[in-house]
Amino acid sequence: MADGTHVAQGWDSASLKALFNPDTGWLDRRVLSDQGIYQLELERIFARGWNFMCHESQLKEPGEYLVSYIGEDQIIVVRDEDGQVNAMLNTCRHRGNALCRAEQGRAKSFVCSYHGWNYALDGRLIGVPGQSTFYHGDLDRSGLGLRRVRLESYLGFYFATLAEDAPSLHDYLGETGRAGVGMMCAHGEVEVVEGVQKNVIDCNWKIAVDNLFDWYHVPYSHASANSAGFFEIAKIQFPKNQMVMLGEYGHAIGGPGIPKETQDRIDLLSDEEREAMTRAGSPEAPRIRPRKATELMGEAGVRSQGHPNIFPNLWVTISGTQMCLRLPRGPSQTELWWFTLVPKGAQPEAKRQIVRRLNHVFGPAGLLEQDDGENWSQSTRAARGVASRQLGLNMQMGIGHDEVLTNDGGEHYIEGLIGEHGQRWLYRAWTEWMAARDWAELKANHSLPPTGAI
Amino acid sequence: MDTLERPRAATWAQTPLTARVVLQYEVEQFLYAEAALLDARRYRDWLGLVADDIEYWMPIRRTVTNSDLDREFTKPGEISFFDDDRLYLEMRVKKLEAGSAWSEDPPSRSRHFVSNVRILDVAGDEITLEACFHLYRSRLEADVDNWIGRRVDVLRRTGESFRIVKRHLFLDHTVIQSTNMSTIF
Numbered sequence: 001m002a003d004g005t006h007v008a009q010g011w012d013s014a015s016l017k018a019l020f021n022p023d024t025g026w027l028d029r030r031v032l033s034d035q036g037i038y039q040l041e042l043e044r045i046f047a048r049g050w051n052f053m054c055h056e057s058q059l060k061e062p063g064e065y066l067v068s069y070i071g072e073d074q075i076i077v078v079r080d081e082d083g084q085v086n087a088m089l090n091t092c093r094h095r096g097n098a099l100c101r102a103e104q105g106r107a108k109s110f111v112c113s114y115h116g117w118n119y120a121l122d123g124r125l126i127g128v129p130g131q132s133t134f135y136h137g138d139l140d141r142s143g144l145g146l147r148r149v150r151l152e153s154y155l156g157f158y159f160a161t162l163a164e165d166a167p168s169l170h171d172y173l174g175e176t177g178r179a180g181v182g183m184m185c186a187h188g189e190v191e192v193v194e195g196v197q198k199n200v201i202d203c204n205w206k207i208a209v210d211n212l213f214d215w216y217h218v219p220y221s222h223a224s225a226n227s228a229g230f231f232e233i234a235k236i237q238f239p240k241n242q243m244v245m246l247g248e249y250g251h252a253i254g255g256p257g258i259p260k261e262t263q264d265r266i267d268l269l270s271d272e273e274r275e276a277m278t279r280a281g282s283p284e285a286p287r288i289r290p291r292k293a294t295e296l297m298g299e300a301g302v303r304s305q306g307h308p309n310i311f312p313n314l315w316v317t318i319s320g321t322q323m324c325l326r327l328p329r330g331p332s333q334t335e336l337w338w339f340t341l342v343p344k345g346a347q348p349e350a351k352r353q354i355v356r357r358l359n360h361v362f363g364p365a366g367l368l369e370q371d372d373g374e375n376w377s378q379s380t381r382a383a384r385g386v387a388s389r390q391l392g393l394n395m396q397m398g399i400g401h402d403e404v405l406t407n408d409g410g411e412h413y414i415e416g417l418i419g420e421h422g423q424r425w426l427y428r429a430w431t432e433w434m435a436a437r438d439w440a441e442l443k444a445n446h447s448l449p450p451t452g453a454i
Numbered sequence: 455m456d457t458l459e460r461p462r463a464a465t466w467a468q469t470p471l472t473a474r475v476v477l478q479y480e481v482e483q484f485l486y487a488e489a490a491l492l493d494a495r496r497y498r499d500w501l502g503l504v505a506d507d508i509e510y511w512m513p514i515r516r517t518v519t520n521s522d523l524d525r526e527f528t529k530p531g532e533i534s535f536f537d538d539d540r541l542y543l544e545m546r547v548k549k550l551e552a553g554s555a556w557s558e559d560p561p562s563r564s565r566h567f568v569s570n571v572r573i574l575d576v577a578g579d580e581i582t583l584e585a586c587f588h589l590y591r592s593r594l595e596a597d598v599d600n601w602i603g604r605r606v607d608v609l610r611r612t613g614e615s616f617r618i619v620k621r622h623l624f625l626d627h628t629v630i631q632s633t634n635m636s637t638i639f
Binding site for chain 1: 531550554629
């Protein structure tokens with residue numbers, strides 16, 4: 001990948017690393033406002049990482065496509081005639097026009113609306129008007145296919161990267177990332193419900209990501225949803241039973257955790273007994289996971305009722321029933337895409353109930369999410385002030401009071417009170433991604449989850 | 455639902471003009487009064503205009519090609535922005551009244567415009583109408599939102615007034631260009 005911008009923009013590796021101090025928890029606010037940092041993020045984080053594209057259930061038939069994003073690059077994801085799912089840049093090789101201008105649809109091929117260049121569902125250029133006349137037969141179509149993008153899937157979730165030298169998706173996700181994706185499949189196969197809620201918030205994408213680890217804000221930011229009777233904070237927050245899992249390359253899971261003694265008792269139950277226990281419990285309590293969930297999430301991971309973030313920007317929430325992409329749109333703007341999952345083949349009435357509840361949690365009109373956006377946009381706005389941005393952002397909660405445990409499955413996790421371990425892990429990884437000029441440097445210079453005092 | 459609704463009841467079309475004019479006037483005055491309540495932030499009073507069996511729904515609109523227009527809007531039972539019955543609307547009002555609804559404190563300044571009102575059908579005591587809406591919201595120093603679209607309402611006559619039985623809101627936007635939709639349409 002072309003990457004010569006860092007010097008021109010005044011950010012060398014040392015100055016990028018200095019933007020966050022994981023030992024003190026101070027973050028330089030320029031990470032929320034600086035245009036040069038944003039351009040580097042597009043190259044060094046979004047183009048380099050594995051970005052969530054879609055779930056396999058969104059592309060059922062050959063010819064079905066949707067347009068997603070890697071940073072600000074539009075990506076066509078399409079199921080071709082052979083059933084294979086392909087990803088390519090949504091830009092014609094002639095004048096750069098977008099092939100797909102709809103956000104989703106069905107196509108036999110992709111014809112550019114500018115001059116009629118025609119591409120197959122695997123990106124091959126199969127037709128050029130005037131090829132033998134105006135081009136005199138000189139045009140070599142074989143080198144002018146759509147730019148293909150690496151695409152891999154895990155449990156039916158497709159991710160794409162622009163980096164040829166990126167590790168496989170499986171290795172990239174690691175234990176923690178796989179537990180995060182696995183959370184969505186813990187009760188069996190799932191499908192995405194038709195309709196992705198999309199809205200734009202005037203905030204930096206990272207402040208939205210940092211918030212997903214933040215169980216400190218819930219009773220205050222979301223007090224009105226509690227007062228309105230939508231949910232009882234006391235039944236979902238568990239401030240003393242928190243678990244944060246740390247993963248390589250910045251993945252993390254943070255939030256309430258089932259205490260080990262409780263899980264030990266659950267482990268003795270059959271799946272039928274677990275379902276009965278769920279039905280007997282509070283309707284707000286997460287469904288108790290079946291035995292096989294441990295295979296997908298690990299022994300520690302299966303105890304998490306928290307929020308995974310698949311680095312950089314895929315939030316898995318409500319115990320795996322929804323996910324939200326935070327797409328960067330400049331340092332001061334983020335587009336949010338909400339996906340909702342139901343069990344594959346769910347009965348219409350059961351599906352209706354799940355969908356109705358989830359329609360009210362997140363999204364721009366969601367009873368919870370309504371109150372998040374302005375906190376993020378005002379924090380972002382303040383970072384543009386020359387004096388305000390000289391004050392760091394404080395993420396010191398819990399430093400030095402906890403311990404990272406590990407187990408035979410290679411999981412690394414912290415149990416204790418609400419803290420900011422997840423946020424610090426996010427920004428620590430972010431500086432490492434930003435300071436590394438390519439995957440080789442990142443592989444050599446990134447933090448592995450530690451053990452011991454943290 | 456996503457195609458243009460046309461007057462469909464022969465009886466309504468055949469109703470004498472004077473009766474249609476009177477009903478049109480009554481309905482429009484009701485809609486304007488309702489809009490004024492929302493603009494005045496009198497949410498509790500607004501709830502008084504909502505029927506117990508209300509269906510308040512705003513599907514997601516997608517950018518699709520002409521060949522795919524049957525999938526332009528999400529359908530009932532799929533994901534939507536609003537999917538409320540009376541209980542959910544009461545929750546929204548309770549939330550606004552809670553004193554801790556930060557997304558509305560300081561409160562938004564909103565203006566509800568209703569226009570192009572066409573009565574499509576009258577069946578018993580229920581009137582189906584189509585209208586255009588423009589909800590303007592200004593927040594804080596300079597945040598501005600404009601939500602524009604078409605809506606289908608069903609009103610039920612109750613003595614001298616009406617109750618809102620159905621409100622289906624079809625936005626003219628796909629990606630919502632707003633921090634939130636913490637308001638009532």
